[in-house]
Amino acid sequence: xxxKLLFAxxxxxxxxxxxxxxxxxxxxxEAKLIIFHxxxxxxxxxxxxxxxxxxGEREDISQDYADWVKEELRNTYGTLLEDSNAEIxxxxxxxxxxxxxxxxxxxxxxxxxxxxxxxxxxxATRHRAIAGSTMRKVAKAARCPVVIVNRPxxxxxxxxxxxxxxxxxxxxxxxxxxxxYKLAREVxxxxxxxxxxxxxxQGFAQPSGQNAIEQKIxxxxxxxxxxxxxxxxxxxxxxxxxxEGIPYVEILKFARDRQADLIVMAHHAREVDPEHAELGSTVxxxxxxxxxxxxxxxxxxxxxxxx
Amino acid sequence: xxxxTLQSDGALAQREQAIEADPLVFLNHQVELDxxxxxxxxxxxxxxxxxxxxxxxxxxxxxxxxxxxxDGECVAPEVGHLELYKTVEMMGFPGEPRLEIxxxxxxxxxxxxxxxxxxxxEQLLDMPVRIGxxxxxxxxxxxxxLEFDTVFNLFEFIEGIVWQLSFHRNxxxxxxxx
Numbered sequence: 001x002x003x004k005l006l007f008a009x010x011x012x013x014x015x016x017x018x019x020x021x022x023x024x025x026x027x028x029x030e031a032k033l034i035i036f037h038x039x040x041x042x043x044x045x046x047x048x049x050x051x052x053x054x055x056g057e058r059e060d061i062s063q064d065y066a067d068w069v070k071e072e073l074r075n076t077y078g079t080l081l082e083d084s085n086a087e088i089x090x091x092x093x094x095x096x097x098x099x100x101x102x103x104x105x106x107x108x109x110x111x112x113x114x115x116x117x118x119x120x121x122x123x124a125t126r127h128r129a130i131a132g133s134t135m136r137k138v139a140k141a142a143r144c145p146v147v148i149v150n151r152p153x154x155x156x157x158x159x160x161x162x163x164x165x166x167x168x169x170x171x172x173x174x175x176x177x178x179x180x181y182k183l184a185r186e187v188x189x190x191x192x193x194x195x196x197x198x199x200x201x202q203g204f205a206q207p208s209g210q211n212a213i214e215q216k217i218x219x220x221x222x223x224x225x226x227x228x229x230x231x232x233x234x235x236x237x238x239x240x241x242x243x244e245g246i247p248y249v250e251i252l253k254f255a256r257d258r259q260a261d262l263i264v265m266a267h268h269a270r271e272v273d274p275e276h277a278e279l280g281s282t283v284x285x286x287x288x289x290x291x292x293x294x295x296x297x298x299x300x301x302x303x304x305x306x307x
Numbered sequence: 308x309x310x311x312t313l314q315s316d317g318a319l320a321q322r323e324q325a326i327e328a329d330p331l332v333f334l335n336h337q338v339e340l341d342x343x344x345x346x347x348x349x350x351x352x353x354x355x356x357x358x359x360x361x362x363x364x365x366x367x368x369x370x371x372x373x374x375x376x377x378d379g380e381c382v383a384p385e386v387g388h389l390e391l392y393k394t395v396e397m398m399g400f401p402g403e404p405r406l407e408i409x410x411x412x413x414x415x416x417x418x419x420x421x422x423x424x425x426x427x428x429e430q431l432l433d434m435p436v437r438i439g440x441x442x443x444x445x446x447x448x449x450x451x452x453l454e455f456d457t458v459f460n461l462f463e464f465i466e467g468i469v470w471q472l473s474f475h476r477n478x479x480x481x482x483x484x485x
Contacts, residue, residue, distance in 0.1 A: 152425075249364050289474055 001186045002029040006108040007086075008036045008099045008138070011076045015114040018149035021293060022112045023080040031109070033086040035077065036102055038095040039069055050092055066090050096137035103142055109302060110295075111142055115150040115287050139267050139283070139296040145179055146267075149293045160189040164260040166251045166286075167195050169223060172266035177228050178303035179295070180264035184237065191238045192258050193228055195220045196250035217242045248285035260292050267298040311336040311461060315343040317351025319461075330356040334462040340438060346389060347373075347381070347432045349468055362465055365473035372428045372475075381432035386414035386421065389431065391467050392439030393457055397446060410459070410467030424474050431475075436468075 007022035009015040026033035040050030040059060049058045059065060070088050074081060091098040103111055113135050139146045165180035167173040177193065184191040197216045199209070220242045232238065239258075243250045255263050265283050287294045311319050311326075311333045318325040319333055320341075326333065341348075350373040353359050353366065360366050391412050399405045414423040414434075423431065441457035459467070 246364050249368070253368055 001183065002031045002109045004032045004034070004106055004108045005029075006034050006036055006099070006103050006106065006111045008095075008111060008113050008134075009073075010114075011037060011073050017152050018112050018114040018147075019077055019080060020152070021147070021149050023077075023084055023086070025110075025112070026084055026086060033084065034102065034106060034108070035073060035086050035088045036099060037069065037073055037088070037090050038098045039066065039090050039092050061092060095134045096141075099134070099138050100141055103138075103144060108144055110144055111138060111146045113138065113146065113148055115148050136284075139298070143299045143301045145264075145295050145297045145302060147262075147293050147295045148287050150287055151291055160184075160187045160261040162192060162258050162260045163189045163262045163264060164192045164194055164251070164255045164258060165264040166247070166282075167193065167224070167228070168247070168266070169195070169220075169227065170266055172298050174227070175300045175303055176264050176266040176295075176297040178231065178300070179297045180262075181228075181232060181235070182303055183262075183264075185235055189237070189261070191235075192254070192260070193224055193238060193240050194251060194254050195224060195242045196247040197242065197244040198247050199244050200246060213244050217244060248282045251282070251286055252289055255286075255290060255292065260290075262293055262295060263290055264295045264297060267296045309333075309336045310339050312339045312341055313344060313348065313352060313461075313464075314341045315345065315348045317348055317353075317355045319352070319356070331358060335460050337458045338438065338461050338464045340436060344436050345433050346428075346436055346468075349436065349465075350432070353465075359465060362462070363469040363473075366469050369428070369469060369472045373432065376429040376432055379433060381429050382434055383414070383423075383426050383430040385416060386423065386426070386431075386434060387416045388435040388437055389413070389423070390415045390420065390437050390439040391459065391464065393441045393459070393463075394444060395441060396444040399446075410463055410470070412468055412471035423471070426475065428472065428475055 002025060005022060005025055007019065009019065022033060022035075025031060039061065050061045069090055073088050077086075089102065091102065093101075099111065099113075102108075115135055135146075135148060139148070160183075163180050163184045165177050167177055181191055183189070197213060197220060199213065221240060224240050224242070229238075229240070241254060243254065245253075251263065251265075254260075263286060265286065267283060283294070283296055311321055312323075314320050314325070319330055320326060321333075350370065353370055360370065389412055391410055393408065393410050396407045396409075397405075398407065412423070414421045414426075415437075438457075438459055440454045443453040443455065445451075445453075
């Protein structure tokens with residue numbers, strides 16, 4: 001299922017968890033792993049200096065500098081690289097654009113990233129962008145799934161036993177479902193299809209809302225059966241659950257309840273023009289708090305065989 | 308500023324009298340913690356005054372987790388006590404000037420503070436909780452941080468703790484299962 005993987009890294013400790021997953025995947029799937037690092041953003045006009053993405057310092061760009069950074073990357077991932085055939089690639093430019101560029105050029109099956117560029121105080125995440133802007137831009141525009149690893153993940157993908165896919169019935173959600181189903185079938189995991197009826201958005205907080213909520217839950221269940229279960233072609237390891245509440249709270253609760261090894265979601269929450277979609281707040285909140293990796297799937301490219 | 312004492316049995320008290328009615332009135336009162344106040348006392352307070360459960364969307368789930376924890380000895384050996392402190396961070400040079408104020412709950416062992424995100428609730432419930440200082444960070448300089456005495460009102464206290472606890476989603480779960 002995975003033959004080529006892209007691990008986009010700043011080589012800082014916030015990417016360490018993602019690194020472990022990336023190297024693990026490379027070994028388990030015998031895939032080609034590309035470790036990708038953007039050296040810096042070029043200055044305006046003609047000059048030979050770049051602004052380092054991590055330090056903000058101006059650096060003279062040269063082959064020596066690029067070699068030195070590659071050496072640093074080799075040192076950073078020294079232990080993990082021992083049993084790996086990963087290729088280290090560097091580039092100059094806007095990090096998100098360069099990640100998308102190499103992902104498209106190499107036609108990778110999946111991009112792996114950490115959630116942030118730098119370590120943030122938990123309290124500060126309330127005020128600042130919860131997800132790093134690079135991750136946000138990549139998740140929005142990538143044609144392949146983007147897996148965001150924000151916490152230590154101790155399960156290797158071959159041993160996944162529970163995959164949760166959250167859906168809001170959008171087109172992108174169908175791609176997310178198909179990808180999750182493909183992975184579940186491949187590794188023999190149970191696929192938990194989940195939808196949260198957003199009570200805040202639907203005005204169900206009214207006293208007369210209980211019947212309406214129950215009606216909506218029944219409707220959503222029927223929709224899951226019609227839209228998704230018909231695509232599963234006899235695969236029996238699945239469950240369907242519809243809860244009511246605030247979507248991100250409910251998905252996190254559900255994932256915890258089912259001891260999920262992976263949460264799969266569409267990038268933007270509803271039918272939004274991808275050009276105008278920001279990373280849905282549901283995905284952001286889930287990425288931030290989930291105990292397991294979160295895959296953002298936005299396009300049907302990697303599940304075309306199932307459509 | 309009016310003061311409300313948070314007792315270790317979960318009651319709010321003023322002048323040593325436990326408060327039974329209208330706890331919302333005390334949300335803007337300065338908090339004083341009773342001797343022996345722990346994270347368990349915090350949850351006892353939420354159970355005693357259920358209206359506080361509506362202050363944060365994660366509180367009901369935290370409460371559920373709390374109810375499934377053992378009745379005692381829920382401590383993390385690596386942590387001495389929990390401390391709720393405030394940060395005032397001045398940012399934006401170069402760039403747009405910004406000032407952010409946020410509370411953080413962390414673990415303290417000796418003179419070192421540590422991140423507690425990795426600890427499940429069942430290792431934190433019986434840890435003492437203390438009110439910390441206000442830390443003033445200027446333009447990202449986290450080495451020379453200025454520290455001041457400060458106060459928390461009851462709303463900030465509840466919100467600060469629950470925001471942190473919403474990140475405690477037991478990351479060891481999958482490891483234990485294998």
